[in-house]
Amino acid sequence: MILARLILGLLNLAPMTGYDLKKHFDSSVNHFWHADKAQIYRTLAQLVRDGLATVRTVPQEHYPDRQEHQITEAGRRELEAWLGSPLGPDPVREPFLARVFFAGDMERAEVLDLLDHRRAQAQAQLAEFEAMHADLGDAAVRDRRAYLMAATLDGGIRHVRAEIEWLDSTKENLP
Amino acid sequence: MILARLILGLLNLAPMTGYDLKKHFDSSVNHFWHADKAQIYRTLAQLVRDGLATVRTVPQEHYPDRQEHQITEAGRRELEAWLGSPLGPDPVREPFLARVFFAGDMERAEVLDLLDHRRAQAQAQLAEFEAMHADLGDAAVRDRRAYLMAATLDGGIRHVRAEIEWLDSTKENLP
DNA sequence: CTGGCATGGTTGACTAATCGACTAGGCGAT
């Protein structure tokens, strides 16, 4: 599964708890992946079972203990293997395009409404991504790791922009 | 589930067998959704259980019988309800961006290789989509249903083009 | 002093999706 790899990737940057991981999935990683917290904890347990990560309990004052997970050597090898493996075709899944595809029975006004709603959503997401991008320092110009992370965000932005342009053009010519 | 809706949408265009549906998913619908055949058959059975579709067996010469599924009135209402329902945020899932995000440990040449491979894939997909688009008649200018179906393909095309531009820009500035 | 929020984690039930094998007849090509 891909989630196991993403978690390994994050653990490779720093040891983390499931809670930390969830926060990453909800922020820095959320423009290309989403993960449910139950699934994160279960995948983490599986990584430990498979020897790709280890846990140690770190007590804290005033807070619950942290179950800190660290990537192992085997885990690093797994990660490398994934990064170097051949690209499979990733299955497309665009629920919104699906709606549009089947919207032929709707009134013209309803279709316009649908497209407008989507546009508002996309615009909001664009603003969010652009704000995140602005927060990125200038390390991303020299350091390859930072550059690639920033690049994925840029990919998300271009992606959303393309969608907005498509929405506008689709509205304009709608018969 | 979304698949049930997509199947209803297709059945709304014409009565079909699971086999027919699978072919649609592998051709006209493949730019926004993919479905496994086992899942199609199971979902079809579920639609019948729920009264959203009916089956009748149509014998054929030289070929196995067709289990032809037709949408019911209740099915049409379901479909309409879906089309009119509020847009949820659809969870992003971009395995390729995920790889790039974690590719910081790779050599520069390896990263370039990864991006080039993806570019070749995207280019191939673009050619495929453009060929499909060229096959669409001119009905799509006047008829709303045809227009919207063509629009989703156009969306796919813009999407892939944006990805190619992103890949080029990412390669160009890679430190 | 109470309620909400953050930390940190677990469980059960369920739905969705994938993979591979299996059945079975007909067709055309080698």
Place this chain on the structure above:
DNA sequence: ATCGCCTAGTCGATTAGTCAACCATGCCAG
């Protein structure tokens, strides 16, 4: 004659993902 492909559909096993509840503690605001 046999091999592979097309039509058409079914089944079992497994993985992935979602939803909602539940546990416990501590902090701060009202």
